[in-house]
Amino acid sequence: MKKILVIEDETILRKNTVRMIELTEELGEVLVEESSDAREALHKIRSFQPDLIISDFMMPFINGNSFLSQLRKIELFKSTPVIFLSAKPDVAKLIHDSNTSFLMKPFLYKELISNINNYLGY
């Protein structure tokens, strides 16, 4: 079973994203966990060990860029794919990492699932 971690400080958006992934039959059985900020997520990933991370970019405490650099310092997550969700179109320029992609908020459900499929290979 594949494991996905969703990091988003907007509670409704986070919970709805988790639910949409869980309801998508074409993804098969997936285990989805959630975090409200990147600091909490960096603690959670060590035990949860996600295959894919979906994360907001503009977050409290640690932004997407800092989160990614801290994530890549952990051997286990050196190449774990990250899909960033951002309402700012220019943040993609800040990231130089081949295992990341960006979805602009508000994003379409189909775009999100297509991105997940690209990384998890369904």
Add this chain to the structure above:
Amino acid sequence: MDCDTAPASGLSDIKSNFVSIASHELRTPLAVMQSIAELLELQVKQGHTPDAAVLIQNVSQLKSEISRMNNLIDEILTISKIENANIKPLKEKVDVIAFIQQIIERNNALQTDHREIVFIHEDNPIYAHVDKQMLVHILDNLISNALKYSIGKPAPELTCRVNNNQFTITIKDFGIGIPRHQQKNIFQTFFRAENTASIKGSGLGLFIAKSFTELHNGTVSFNSAENKGSVFTICLPTE
């Protein structure tokens, strides 16, 4: 507390980022609304139509996000008017004590935790020439901040006193306070302190409150300590 004006906000730097940050802030409630619509559509397509209670909750969430967007647009338009010097106070003579009492009662009625602002004032009326709408905005902002950043703590206190040709309004809360290293930024547009992440806010209210105060030739200042609380003081001329 004295009545020195708070530090300048570095407005020219902020202006260059304003449109970019504003679009980000507007897209966020849109993303929430989109997720509600998409999830509903997915559930219906899969034959899992939510029950009435869930649908009512969804409608309530949509209305809340629409209201959030609407407030944000109002605040952005107000800031645009302030920055274009396109807004002037329309002053009229007001009994400040009675006027503040009305504002406090309205804010108390909106509170879900039943706390009520403690209003400390002299017995005599204080008459001043102010723009009523602007004073409402200033006090709504400071009172709502004092309440939302002090959940679970004693009710905030609002004191109003007159001294010569000026009156002073002090709003004291016993809440989370503002981290010391971020205090210089709090009047910047869209700035939110790092300890406010779980509390909703646009980061525009204090900028507008400060601007409206200064349009009255008044000053706003504050003292704050993290996990102890904040005291905001407004000094306004009576004429």
